[in-house]
Amino acid sequence: MSFLRSPLVQHLLGILQVVSACFMAWKGACLLSGTPYPAVVVITNSMAPAFDPGDILLVHRHPAHDRRVRVGDLPVILNPDRPFPFIHRVIGVFYDDNQEEMVLTKGDNNELNDSVGMMYPGGQEYISRREIAGFVRGYVPLLGWVVIFLQDPIRTMERLLSSDDELGPNNFI
Amino acid sequence: MYSSLVRLQNTFGFFTTVAFVVALLISASDFLSPRTPTVNVLKTTQLQTVKGRADYYSSKKEEYAIIKFTLDADLSSLFTWNTKQVFAYVTAEWPSAQNNNATNQAVIWDTIITAPSSDHLGNFSPSKLKRLRKSANGKGIDPSRGKLQLKNQRLKYPLTHPTGRLANTEDVQLKLHYNVQPWVGFLSWNQAQDWGKWKALKNGLSKKFTLPAIKVKEQAKKKTTRA
Numbered sequence: 001m002s003f004l005r006s007p008l009v010q011h012l013l014g015i016l017q018v019v020s021a022c023f024m025a026w027k028g029a030c031l032l033s034g035t036p037y038p039a040v041v042v043i044t045n046s047m048a049p050a051f052d053p054g055d056i057l058l059v060h061r062h063p064a065h066d067r068r069v070r071v072g073d074l075p076v077i078l079n080p081d082r083p084f085p086f087i088h089r090v091i092g093v094f095y096d097d098n099q100e101e102m103v104l105t106k107g108d109n110n111e112l113n114d115s116v117g118m119m120y121p122g123g124q125e126y127i128s129r130r131e132i133a134g135f136v137r138g139y140v141p142l143l144g145w146v147v148i149f150l151q152d153p154i155r156t157m158e159r160l161l162s163s164d165d166e167l168g169p170n171n172f173i
Numbered sequence: 174m175y176s177s178l179v180r181l182q183n184t185f186g187f188f189t190t191v192a193f194v195v196a197l198l199i200s201a202s203d204f205l206s207p208r209t210p211t212v213n214v215l216k217t218t219q220l221q222t223v224k225g226r227a228d229y230y231s232s233k234k235e236e237y238a239i240i241k242f243t244l245d246a247d248l249s250s251l252f253t254w255n256t257k258q259v260f261a262y263v264t265a266e267w268p269s270a271q272n273n274n275a276t277n278q279a280v281i282w283d284t285i286i287t288a289p290s291s292d293h294l295g296n297f298s299p300s301k302l303k304r305l306r307k308s309a310n311g312k313g314i315d316p317s318r319g320k321l322q323l324k325n326q327r328l329k330y331p332l333t334h335p336t337g338r339l340a341n342t343e344d345v346q347l348k349l350h351y352n353v354q355p356w357v358g359f360l361s362w363n364q365a366q367d368w369g370k371w372k373a374l375k376n377g378l379s380k381k382f383t384l385p386a387i388k389v390k391e392q393a394k395k396k397t398t399r400a
Contacts, residue, residue: 089260091330099275113330141357
């Protein structure tokens, strides 16, 4: 029994407590927001000047009584061919002869919409509600650099110290 | 070494708590400033439906609608010290043929209006940036921003439908929307009702119109033989 009171076990339990508290907080946020991605860090500048790299976007799913996608919404789009979901703005919602909801998106800073830009899974021309994990409702600037730094410290430092060319409008995604 | 780590942890924890509370207060302050966006004119000036291809290589011929419109709106009250940008967009909306509850929507024109605090992020040319800074005069809010005046404005994006059919569509309307993006807080769109100090957009809908049929080729031939 005295083993459980040893400083090593106490330290370990302390660390476990912190880790599990973070995990519970994250899962609680997922439940509250109704989406597996309650917060997303912006990596590219395809939505500049609205969202710049390093910003945090708070995501929420539409309530159950009104799940329709509307033009101007900012959906989190999942594409299994890509490692991360991306966030662009809806510029078209169409209903075809079969009542299927077909959604078209485009990044504010991109010339082409995502259909022509081949951003959708399997080369689809439109996406449906199934590819959308939630919608952006809140915004916090700059705090996302902490996450980007933790993912790749060296490249982040390079990026921050370089001239603005890399953060300019030529970055496509 | 152990206690300095604990101190660092405590400081960081305090910092995040304070940052969180400040962020909440800033986003709550948005609800205290009144919003009175108005539209004076929103109407179409030219309507046309043509048959075309999405690009040179596609074999599918689709119908495209060409709309020119006039817009006179004042969105300057949407700007507060916490506003980063306002994304204003005009959509063409029409009910789905099968189900009247579903509305087809397509953005035909949009613009990004930056606030003076975010001008440097706007990808503007140096001369335009200088002009914007001058008009803001060092203030956080520039009253000339958000005033949209477009005459006979053409489409920014091609207007078509996935079925490829657009001619003779009835009950089409143009609608003005906006999306206010804050520096910290919740994003907001144009609302249907008044919420406290935020008033709904007045006159944001144009009159309903019908897209014309595609011009028949015989008429064009007649015109050339006459000349």
